[in-house]
Amino acid sequence: MCAALIGGMDRLKRDYIISAKQKGIKLKVFTGKENKVSSKLGSADHVIIFTNQISHAAKKDIVKYTKAKQIPLHMFHSCGVSTLKNCLEKL
Incomplete structure (x- = not known):
């Protein structure tokens, strides 16, 4: 399974992947600093957004993309590793 995480902190990127x-x-x-993330998602089975770390425009772009491609979308305000772990257990 492949998932994409949008948002989060640069210093936790390695921890997210592990x-x-x-x-x-x-x-x-x-991490939200990339432009046009939706075009870089590829064939992700799930998309996770940490909403406190990205712009509203980026969030709208991702939501629109996931609806069009019928990819499950999970949004969380917190950007901690424990939040990601909890989300991954539910996938």
Whole structure:
């Protein structure tokens, strides 16, 4: 399974990837500083957004993209590793 994480903190990027790998999930991480993230998502099975770390415009772009491609979207305000772990357990 492949998931994409949009938002989060740069310093936790490695921790996000390691946590997902432990669950058997390949994780693409976009910390929110990249332009047009939706075009870079590729074939993600799930998209996770940490809403407190991205702009409203970026959030709208991702929501629109996931609806069009019928990709499940999960949004959380917190951007901690524990929040990601909880989300990954529910996938």
